[in-house]
Amino acid sequence: MAMINFLLLPILIPLITGVIMIFFSKNVIAQRWISGISSILNVIVSVLLVQKIRQDGIQTLDVSSWEAPFGITLVSDMLSALLVLTTSIVACTTLLYSFRSIGEARERFYYYPCFNFLIVGVNGAFTTGDIFNLFVFFEVMLMASYALIVLGGTKIQLRESIKYLLVNIISSALFVITVAYLYSVVGTLNMAHISERISEVGQPGIVTVIAILFLVVFGLKGAVFPLYFWLPGSYYAPPIPVMALFGALLTKVGVYSIMRTYTLLFYHDTGYTSKILAILAILSIIFGLIGALAFSDIKKIIIYNIIIAVGVILFGISAMTPDSLTGSVFYLIHDMIIKATLFLLVGIMISITGTSNLKEISGLIKQYPGLAWTFFLSALSLAGIPPLSGFIGKLLIVKGGFEAENYLGAAIVLLSSLLILLSIMKIFINGFWGTPRSYDGEEKVPVKTLMIAPIILIMISILYGVGAEAVYPYISQAAETLVKPEIYIDAVLKE
Amino acid sequence: MEIIMIFVIGILFMCATYLMLSKSLLRIIVGTGLLSHGAHLLILTMGGLKKGAAPLLGENAETYTDPIPQALILTAIVISFGVTAFFLVLAYRAYQELGTDNMEKLRGMDGND
Numbered sequence: 045m046a047m048i049n050f051l052l053l054p055i056l057i058p059l060i061t062g063v064i065m066i067f068f069s070k071n072v073i074a075q076r077w078i079s080g081i082s083s084i085l086n087v088i089v090s091v092l093l094v095q096k097i098r099q100d101g102i103q104t105l106d107v108s109s110w111e112a113p114f115g116i117t118l119v120s121d122m123l124s125a126l127l128v129l130t131t132s133i134v135a136c137t138t139l140l141y142s143f144r145s146i147g148e149a150r151e152r153f154y155y156y157p158c159f160n161f162l163i164v165g166v167n168g169a170f171t172t173g174d175i176f177n178l179f180v181f182f183e184v185m186l187m188a189s190y191a192l193i194v195l196g197g198t199k200i201q202l203r204e205s206i207k208y209l210l211v212n213i214i215s216s217a218l219f220v221i222t223v224a225y226l227y228s229v230v231g232t233l234n235m236a237h238i239s240e241r242i243s244e245v246g247q248p249g250i251v252t253v254i255a256i257l258f259l260v261v262f263g264l265k266g267a268v269f270p271l272y273f274w275l276p277g278s279y280y281a282p283p284i285p286v287m288a289l290f291g292a293l294l295t296k297v298g299v300y301s302i303m304r305t306y307t308l309l310f311y312h313d314t315g316y317t318s319k320i321l322a323i324l325a326i327l328s329i330i331f332g333l334i335g336a337l338a339f340s341d342i343k344k345i346i347i348y349n350i351i352i353a354v355g356v357i358l359f360g361i362s363a364m365t366p367d368s369l370t371g372s373v374f375y376l377i378h379d380m381i382i383k384a385t386l387f388l389l390v391g392i393m394i395s396i397t398g399t400s401n402l403k404e405i406s407g408l409i410k411q412y413p414g415l416a417w418t419f420f421l422s423a424l425s426l427a428g429i430p431p432l433s434g435f436i437g438k439l440l441i442v443k444g445g446f447e448a449e450n451y452l453g454a455a456i457v458l459l460s461s462l463l464i465l466l467s468i469m470k471i472f473i474n475g476f477w478g479t480p481r482s483y484d485g486e487e488k489v490p491v492k493t494l495m496i497a498p499i500i501l502i503m504i505s506i507l508y509g510v511g512a513e514a515v516y517p518y519i520s521q522a523a524e525t526l527v528k529p530e531i532y533i534d535a536v537l538k539e
Numbered sequence: 540m541e542i543i544m545i546f547v548i549g550i551l552f553m554c555a556t557y558l559m560l561s562k563s564l565l566r567i568i569v570g571t572g573l574l575s576h577g578a579h580l581l582i583l584t585m586g587g588l589k590k591g592a593a594p595l596l597g598e599n600a601e602t603y604t605d606p607i608p609q610a611l612i613l614t615a616i617v618i619s620f621g622v623t624a625f626f627l628v629l630a631y632r633a634y635q636e637l638g639t640d641n642m643e644k645l646r647g648m649d650g651n652d
Contacts, residue, residue: 176611176614179615180614180618183618183622187621187622187625190622190625191625194629197632197636199636199637202629202632202633202636202637203633203637203645205629206564206626206629206630206633206645207645209622209625209626209629210559210567210571210626213571213574213575213619213622213626214559214571214574216618216619216622217571217574217575217577217578217619220575220578220579220581220582220611220615221577221578221581223582223611224578224581224582224584224585224586224608225585227582227585227586227607227608227611228585228586228587233607
C-alpha cells in the first residue's frame with residue numbers, strides 16, 4: 045500500500061476486522077484474539093500517523109484521485125490524528141476489559157463486529173473532510189451504538205434504547221436538513237471549499253442561522269445544555285465496557301464536530317455564535333454539576349461528569365483564543381482517557397458489590413487497595429490537580445477565558461473543578477472508606493485481570509500530565525490548524 | 540415551484556413533530572418516517588428544481604438537473620431505511636418484553652433497575 049493511503053488505515057483496519065469476524069461469530073476465542081490484535085495494530089498505525097503529520101504536516105487523500113472539491117477528501121491534521129490515536133487506545137483497553145466482563149452470551153451475538161464498526165465510525169468522523177461524509181460516518185457510529193446499547197435485551201436496555209434511537213433519528217434528520225440548507229447557500233460539500241465560499245460571501249445572516257443549526261445537531265450528539273436530556277438515561281442502560289466506550293468517544297465526536305465547524309467554516313462573524321456557545325457551555329457545566337452532586341448512584345455521577353467536561357471544552361472553543369483552543373484540545377484528549385478509566389473502575393466496583401447505590405457500599409479499600417488508589421488518582425486527575433493530566437487543559441482554557449474577557453465564565457470553570465472533585469470524592473470517601481461490608485453480589489470477580497485496562501489508561505493519563513512538555517508541540521500543532529484555518533484549506537485545495 | 544415544495548415540506552415536518560410528541564410508539568415511528576421524507580424532499584428542493592434532463596449522459600441535453608442532491612438523497616434513504624427497520628424491530632421486542640407501547644409507561648423506576 046502506498047504511503048499516501050496511510051491515513052485510511054485507522055478506518056480500514058477495524059472495518060476489515062469487523063467484516064471478517066461476522067463469518068465466525070460463535071467462535072469466541074478467535075474473535076477475542078483477532079479483535080485484540082487488530083486493535084493493537086490500530087494503536088501502532090495511529091502513532092505512526094501522528095509522527096508522520098508531525099514531520100510532514102497535514103496529510104490529505106483524495107479518494108479515487110478525484111481532485112479536492114469534487115471527490116471525497118480525507119484529511120488528517122494533527123487534531124484528527126491525535127483523536128484517532130486516543131480512540132484507538134481507549135478501544136484497545138476497553139476491548140481488554142470486555143474479554144473478562146461482557147459475558148459469552150453477548151460475545152456470541154456479534155459484540156466484537158459491532159465494537160469494530162463503532163470504531164470505524166468514530167475514526168472516520170475524525171478523519172473526513174467532507175460534510176456529508178461526516179454524516180455517513182456519524183450514522184455508522186450511531187448504528188453500531190444502537191446495536192451495542194440494546195445487545196443483551198434486558199428490560200432497561202430495551203426501554204432506554206427506544207429513547208436513544210428516537211433522539212438520534214431526529215438529530216440525524218436535522219443534520220441532513222442543515223446540510224441541505226448549506227448546500228443551497230454554498231453549492232459544495234467539501235469542508236475546505238465550503239469555508240472558502242463562505243469567506244467569499246462574508247458570512248451573511250443565513251450562514252449564521254446554519255451555524256446555529258449545526259450547533260443544535262452536534263449539541264444533540266454531544267450532550268450540550270439544553271440538549272443533554274437523553275444522555276443520563278441512555279448511558280445508564282448498557283453494560284460497563286459499552287458505557288465506557290460511549291462515554292469516552294460518542295459525545296466527543298459531537299464536540300470535535302463543533303470544534304471543526306466553528307473554527308473552519310463559521311469563523312468570520314463570531315460575535316453572536318461564540319456568545320451563544322459560551323452561554324450554553326457554562327449552563328452545561330452548571331447543570332452537569334447539579335446532576336453530579338445530586339445523585340448517590342456511582343454511574344450517574346460519572347455520567348453527569350461527561351456533561352460537565354463537554355461544557356468545559358466548549359467554553360474553550362467559544363473563547364476562540366490560541367490559548368483556549370490549545371487548552372480545549374488538551375482537555376478533550378485528557379477527558380476521553382479519564383472517562384474511560386472512571387467507567388471501567390466503577391464497573392469493577394459494581395461487579396464486586398453488585399450495586400451502584402453508594403449508600404450500600406463502604407470500606408472497599410481494605411480488600412481492594414489497588415482499585416482504591418487507582419480510583420483516587422483518576423479522581424484527582426479528573427478534577428485537574430497539577431501534576432496530573434486534567435490540569436494544563438483547564439489552565440489554558442481559563443487563561444483563554446480571561447483573555448477573551450469572559451471573567452464570569454472562566455471563574456465558573458475554575459469553581460467547577462472544586463465541585464467535580466467533591467462529586468467524585470463522594471464516591472471515594474463513601475465507597476472505599478468506612479467499615480468493610482460483605483457483599484453477596486457476584487460470586488467471583490476477576491479483579492486482577494479487570495484492573496489491567498484501567499491501570500494502563502491511568503498510566504497513560506499520568507504520563508500525559510507529567511510529560512506535558514513533550515506532548516505540547518503536538519497539541520499546539522493541532523491547535524494551530526484551528527487558529528489558522530488557511531493551513532487546512534491550503535492543504536486540501538492544494539493552492 | 541420551490542415555494543410550493545417548501546410549504547409541503549413544512550407541513551410534513553409539522554405532522555412529524557406532532558406525531559413524535561404523541562404517546563404511542565407506533566405513531567412516533569410513523570412520525571420519524573414523515574420526518575425523513577421531509578428531509579429528503581428538502582435536499583431535492585434546496586439543490587434547485589430548475590428544469591433539465593435527467594442526469595444521464597445518453598440524453599444529450601443542453602442542461603441536466605443537479606446530480607449531487609440525488610446521490611445524497613439515495614444515501615440518506617438507505618440509511619433511514621436501515622434505522623427504521625431496526626427501530627420497528629426494537630419496538631416489537633419492547634412490546635413483547637415490556638408489554639406496552641405507551642411511552643408514558645416506559646419510564647425508569649427510581650434507583651437501580
